[in-house]
Amino acid sequence: METETTSAPTGKGTEAQAAAPTSQASADGHPTASAAGRLLGAADIRRIADEAGVSPTKKFGQNFVIDPGTVRRIVREAGVTATDHVMEVGPGLGSLTLAILETGATMTAVEIDPPLAERLPDTVAEFMPDAAGRLTVVNRDALTVTPQNMPDFNDDRSFTLVANLPYNVATPILLTLLERFDNLGSFLVMVQKEVADRLSAKPGSKIYGTPSVKLAWYGTAERVGTIGRNVFWPAPNVDSALVKFTRYAADDPAAPDSGPDAADRELTFKLIDAAFGQRRKTLHAALKQLVPSDVFTAANIDQTRRGETLTIEEFASLAKALQAAEAAGVATEVAR
Structure with a gap:
């Protein structure tokens, strides 16, 4: 998938990463009085999908979140603030995107599906217009993302990933991004519950495997919550869970690649x-x-x-x- 970057709603031409944000969410994840706009509900999701001619596809593992409380919970668990630069993979129709922008953060959304990538800036313009200048949308497969084709993050000392990841490619996406972006300092992702269990598994358990141990190379992961099926459209056949990850600092002696005799x-x-x-x-x-x-x-x-x-x-x-x-x-x- 080739890259096509959109940084503003159709016809407005706003440049990406505009002036500093003016709105922020409160400690409980709800918008402050200065935050403009609102999040998407089930009726909004279905209307936007209908207007854009979008139907959820198994090919891209699309299950759209229709509950504002769930996306606010994800952002709250991620600890996103107005000073953060956030990458979102698979924004879909924009439920989680709006919750991230609600905090005042600047973000880049990576979307593989062209119609969804094209529609997202218009959704932000409709539901949270003051945040449109803080959003960049990139139409690209997340597995092809590199610092070279995603220069937005090159000047960041550290950035965070917040995403509702497609179940079938969640682990490859996480390990690929951690390998390619040394400054990806943390992530909070919603994945299939079984995937979450494997990512956070410890040695000796039946579910401890390649994803568990490779993720541990980069830092520490833990499961921080379970998400039911009823918050999605269409509802998946499995439950979901949240995984929080923190990367080792460069000088952390616990990191396997630290010190003069670091492992390859x-x-x-x-x-x-x-x-x-x-x-x-x-x-x-x-x-x-x-x-x-x-x-x-x-x-x-x-x-x-x-x-x-x-x-x-x-x-x-x-x-x-x-x-x-x-x-x-x-x-x-x-x-x-």
């Missing part, structure tokens, strides 16, 4: 993929083509364990031990 992310992730690709096997069996026995010893990891019992720190230690062995000419297999 690409190599660490290669070991994770191999270990969970055969999760019922021991590390010795699952990683035999990649890791010699003496490297397990050097990393102080029992090779009879399974990958699902290892923390991200242990995977990183194994990668560092393998790096050291390769550098010393001990390892015969180069796992790259």
Whole structure:
């Protein structure tokens, strides 16, 4: 999908990221007296969809939020303020977009569906006109987003992602954005409940897997709430949940890639993929083509364990031990 950026409602030509916002939400997530406009309800959603000729599609995993209280709750959990720069992926018809703008924040919405991307600025102009200058809309697949084609965020020390993510691509989107944007400091996303459980799972649990451990490379994640099916149109067949993530600071000693002997992310992730690709096997069996026995010893990891019992720190230690062995000419297999 090629990029087409719209920063104002049709015919107004407002430039993106205009003057500083003048409205803000109160601590409980409800608009202050100075906040102009209102959020979308079920009737609004259906009318806008009808006017735009939009029908929710399984292709893009579209389920639109029709409850103002839910989107305010998402923004409140994310801690968005008027000083923040927010990325939203999959804004759809604008329910969450308006709740983010209600805080006074500046934001860029990434929408893959051309009709929805084209319609969104007009919806903001109708329901929250004072916020139109703080919105940029980019018609692009979120998996193709980079700092080069999304320069809005390049000057930010840190920005946040707030989104109702399509269930089928939520994990790839999160890991891709974290890899490409070093300044993506936090996110609050609504995803399928099972996906939320996997993203926040801890070692040793049945649902702990590749998404859990790879996300832990970048920071800490926790589930912060459950969302019922009745707040969506159309209603999905599963419940949803909120996941909150905070990235490690650059100098945080807990980060696997910190310090002079930091682990290599690409190599660490290669070991994770191999270990969970055969999760019922021991590390010795699952990683035999990649890791010699003496490297397990050097990393102080029992090779009879399974990958699902290892923390991200242990995977990183194994990668560092393998790096050291390769550098010393001990390892015969180069796992790259």
